[in-house]
Amino acid sequence: MRVLGIETSCDETGIALYDTERGLLADALYSQIAVHSEYGGVVPELASRDHVRKTLPLIQQVLDDAGITRSELDAVAYTAGPGLIGALMVGAGVGRAMAYALGIPAIGVHHMEGHLLAPMLEDNPPDFPFVALLVSGGHTQLVQVEGIGRYELLGESLDDAAGEAFDKAAKMMDLDYPGGPHIARLAERGTLGRFTFPRPMTDRPGLDFSFSGLKTYTLNTVAEHALDNGLPDDQTCADIALAFQEAVVGTLVIKCRRALKQTGYKRLVIAGGVSANKSLREQLEAQLAKIGASVFYARKEFCTDNGAMIAYAGAQRLLAGQTADLAIQVTPRWPMDQLTPAGTDAHD
Amino acid sequence: MQRLLPMVHEVLAEAGIGASELDCFAFGRGPGSFTGLRVATGVVQGLAFGADRPVIPVSSLATIAQGFARSHAEFSGTLAVAVDARMDEIYGARFSVDGNRVTALGDELLVAVDQWPAALCEADAICGSGWQLAPSGIERASVCQIDIEPDAQDVLTLALQGDVMPICATQALPVYLRDSVSWQKRTRVRTTSL
Numbered sequence: 001m002r003v004l005g006i007e008t009s010c011d012e013t014g015i016a017l018y019d020t021e022r023g024l025l026a027d028a029l030y031s032q033i034a035v036h037s038e039y040g041g042v043v044p045e046l047a048s049r050d051h052v053r054k055t056l057p058l059i060q061q062v063l064d065d066a067g068i069t070r071s072e073l074d075a076v077a078y079t080a081g082p083g084l085i086g087a088l089m090v091g092a093g094v095g096r097a098m099a100y101a102l103g104i105p106a107i108g109v110h111h112m113e114g115h116l117l118a119p120m121l122e123d124n125p126p127d128f129p130f131v132a133l134l135v136s137g138g139h140t141q142l143v144q145v146e147g148i149g150r151y152e153l154l155g156e157s158l159d160d161a162a163g164e165a166f167d168k169a170a171k172m173m174d175l176d177y178p179g180g181p182h183i184a185r186l187a188e189r190g191t192l193g194r195f196t197f198p199r200p201m202t203d204r205p206g207l208d209f210s211f212s213g214l215k216t217y218t219l220n221t222v223a224e225h226a227l228d229n230g231l232p233d234d235q236t237c238a239d240i241a242l243a244f245q246e247a248v249v250g251t252l253v254i255k256c257r258r259a260l261k262q263t264g265y266k267r268l269v270i271a272g273g274v275s276a277n278k279s280l281r282e283q284l285e286a287q288l289a290k291i292g293a294s295v296f297y298a299r300k301e302f303c304t305d306n307g308a309m310i311a312y313a314g315a316q317r318l319l320a321g322q323t324a325d326l327a328i329q330v331t332p333r334w335p336m337d338q339l340t341p342a343g344t345d346a347h348d
Numbered sequence: 349m350q351r352l353l354p355m356v357h358e359v360l361a362e363a364g365i366g367a368s369e370l371d372c373f374a375f376g377r378g379p380g381s382f383t384g385l386r387v388a389t390g391v392v393q394g395l396a397f398g399a400d401r402p403v404i405p406v407s408s409l410a411t412i413a414q415g416f417a418r419s420h421a422e423f424s425g426t427l428a429v430a431v432d433a434r435m436d437e438i439y440g441a442r443f444s445v446d447g448n449r450v451t452a453l454g455d456e457l458l459v460a461v462d463q464w465p466a467a468l469c470e471a472d473a474i475c476g477s478g479w480q481l482a483p484s485g486i487e488r489a490s491v492c493q494i495d496i497e498p499d500a501q502d503v504l505t506l507a508l509q510g511d512v513m514p515i516c517a518t519q520a521l522p523v524y525l526r527d528s529v530s531w532q533k534r535t536r537v538r539t540t541s542l
Contacts, residue, residue: 040534093390101398
């Protein structure tokens with residue numbers, strides 16, 4: 001079965017073609033980072049405008065790259081939520097209508113289920129069950145995963161998502177948007193130990209997160225060392241970036257270990273934009289090796305939003321017999337534990 | 349959004365044909381509500397791409413003018429359409445109407461209500477919700493229909509008239525007219541990346 005995947009939930013237009021027999025056939029991505037960076041964050045109206053321009057040309061490109069025609073598609077999968085409503089509507093509208101015109105089934109996919117299953121596209125995919133750390137600009141969640149659609153939320157951020165904290169810390173030091181990669185690059189030049197930032201909520205039991213206190217601590221440190229232009233000198237910025245990243249990564253590692261201990265599982269999947277962070281990957285691998293657990297993650301370009309994960313997740317749902325009806329539905333706020341296990345009645 | 353495809357399906361079923369048997373897709377490309385335009389555009393892009401057929405984009409203001417012509421068969425002359433664009437602005441355009449034949453006169457405008465364009469006042473007839481916003485002192489033509497919305501059958505009439513060339517589905521895009529909404533940009537201190 002050849003499934004076209006369409007992802008338009010935020011600021012990337014991602015299109016891919018996944019074959020359940022042959023694997024990933026093609027994928028393409030258009031990132032709107034340049035559009036939004038001068039605003040310091042995603043402007044929803046501009047995001048929607050870009051998606052409606054880019055979606056079809058990228059679909060054409062993916063079909064051309066894979067060397068197949070539109071009539072050889074077997075199904076269309078699109079992100080139905082969570083995300084920006086106007087952005088979701090573009091991908092869902094194009095995808096559902098195209099499937100109708102082609103006379104093939106369509107399926108609305110949960111964006112975070114896409115992220116969670118993205119490591120399945122790699123050569124060494126994890127077996128069920130596992131614990132998943134979903135960590136992005138919009139989410140910080142620990143989820144117990146027993147199978148597709150069988151998710152139990154173990155803990156989540158009570159305020160900012162980890163990726164959001166990265167963005168805001170970057171903004172405090174006037175770094176470019178999105179903040180994650182810029183903080184990480186700057187941190188490489190930082191002096192370990194010059195600053196030590198608090199690891200929020202690690203001294204308390206439970207698997208919830210909080211990053212707003214760390215954000216305030218960062219803001220105060222930046223202000224304390226600010227020069228006339230309002231910013232600390234470049235080395236101090238690097239030291240702050242390192243201390244900030246260490247605090248976020250340290251917190252995530254502690255909670256992941258705790259989640260594995262609580263569930264008794266030996267596999268951890270990390271997914272979402274922040275899972276591309278090198279320090280997070282290295283520290284998790286080192287710490288989890290000590291308890292005999294292993295870490296799984298997607299290649300870097302599939303950590304951030306992409307069409308491949310939507311095509312893959314959609315294919316699993318379709319194989320289980322689920323399809324979307326003709327009423328196009330998007331769900332901007334959609335808790336993951338509301339998903340149904342594959343093989344039972346679908347969301348749509 | 350939820351009703352669009354079921355309605356498409358119902359119309360096709362009533363006509364007893366499938367989507368792949370259509371020759372062309374016409375849609376209202378705006379101006380109008382941004383989200384509404386994108387719903388229609390996204391769905392028509394998907395339908396036309398799936399069916400491998402071209403698209404005819406039709407102006408929403410022309411569609412209103414065509415609807416006016418349909419319900420005023422006796423009218424012949426110039427028509428000024430004005431639609432509420434929110435933010436104290438209107439979308440406006442002038443047309444000549446001769447029987448069922450509607451032709452655009454000049455460009456479509458996005459203007460502030462308090463700078464009501466003189467060109468719109470010189471028409472023989474007026475229509476559209478935007479006229480409710482006209483400042484007092486603006487003279488209204490005696491032939492007037494405020495309460496009028498774009499109708500799909502008028503989109504079809506305009507598409508079949510042949511004034512607009514069919515385009516590829518990938519080129520089917522909304523016409524917003526309002527392209528420079530002033531979102532606040534961030535202020536930067538750094539001149540180079542760190």
